[in-house]
Amino acid sequence: MKRIFHFSSLALFSVLNFYFLLGVFLRSGTEPINIFLLSLLCIGMVLSLRFQLSLMYDNQVFFFEIVRAVLFVSIGAVLTFYLMIFLHLSAVISSSLIGVGASFLPSLNRKWGYATQLPPLMYCGTFVGMTSPAIASGLTFIICAGSIAGVLFVVSRNMFNGFGGKLGAVALWAVIITSFLFLFVL
Amino acid sequence: MMNSILLVSIAIFGAVFTSILSIELKQGAVRASALGSLGVALYFHFFPLVSSSYLTQNIPLIYFGSSFVGMVSPIIHPNRAQIAISAFIYSIIYLNTEGVFMKYGGRLGASAFIAISFTYGFQIALKRFKLFQYFKK
Known part of the structure; x- marks a missing residue:
């Protein structure tokens, strides 16, 4: 299995x-x-x-992990989208600003065991939030794409570990899947 | 041509600098990537006339993407030369994908991922087939 x-x-x-x-x-x-x-x-x-x-990983996925991933990726996505659309900052500035902020989250409380996972989750969300309004029809799209990205993040967590750009690839596929969903289903 | 050479150089610099920030200066991959990208983006935001509009628009983007290459773990790319090669491949992909998935979030990251996969894949192949032994003799 x-x-x-x-x-x-x-x-x-x-x-x-x-x-x-x-x-x-x-x-x-x-x-x-x-x-x-x-x-x-x-x-x-x-x-x-x-x-x-050729590598066998333990791919046991817990429901709480998915909920946490969906939550924090969506938060990163929404914040970035907000900075881009309402404060008219560029995509790179919005994403990197949220990324810098998220990178300091583990320092807030070192007792939180899962705090070290928050920066990559939120940074992945910022890439989703960088989607242009021409593609993302609104916050609903961003939240949907963020949720899918969170699920993909957990599913792929034991794959390609250490590969740079993996978070971005996950975000891109989430946006593409969401685009298809909004085009043909919703 | 000059613009392309400049963008490729910035990509290689961005990847290596992010790697140094992340590993040697122990800032972590996310902070290293975000800090460098923020600095470059803010510079061109406040001084857009320093260079042509093409460079002002593309330098922050290519640096941002190359910082993802620099986020690679030392287990995957143990030395700077491999990071530089991946950044070079990434810059080639960037320059040839200007119309592909435009305005989709994560496009730069996917390009960086493919570049690293390429370099890592050939690295494994060279080790497995022991191609370097012929050069040592």
């Missing part, structure tokens, strides 16, 4: 990343240099995935 969960989580992550690479390919054209670069990227990703597949 653990192996199936690990494999399917990895498969979902891989599909979403290759979807991004496909978008790059369609955008950049079919010149030989582009094909060469994209081929190298695909090979590199496949090699990384192969290594991740």
Whole structure:
């Protein structure tokens, strides 16, 4: 069961990343240099995935972990979106401002065992909140995307540990999934 | 051409600087990335005329994304050269994805993730196939 969960989580992550690479390919054209670069990227990703597949992690997920992740990712997303839209700050300033603030949260009370997990959660939320209003129709979209990002964060917590950009990748997929949901379902 | 070289250089600098802040200065990955990005973004916010509008718009973005490359753990990229290579790959992706998923939050992070996956994947392949032994002989 653990192996199936690990494999399917990895498969979902891989599909979403290759979807991004496909978008790059369609955008950049079919010149030989582009094909060469994209081929190298695909090979590199496949090699990384192969290594991740060979590692068995304990993927037990607790309900409280998901609730905490959804809550703090959504808070980060909403705060960033607020700074962008109502205070008219740029996306980078909004996100990094919230990120700096969140990085000091563990210092508030060192007895909180889970406090060290709050900065990455909120920083991931800031990437969701950076979504332009042209894509995000409002706070409902942001909260929905933040919730999905929180779930994806917990599901992928034992995958690609130490990889920079993983939080951003999680945020991007949450925004894409939410866009599809709002377009076709809601 | 000059703009692209400048952006690539900033990406490499951003990644290495974030790594130094995070590990050597023990600020942690999130604070290192956010602090550097905030500084660069505020600089171009208050002094937008220092450079062309293209650079004023893109330097904070490319630095922000390269700081995610710098957030990589030393277990994945034990030395600065690997971080620099990943940052270089990231900058190539950035310059070639200007129209892909524009305005979607997390796009820069996904690009950084793919760049690190690429470098890490080849690092594993080189170790597994022991390609360097031919150069040592």
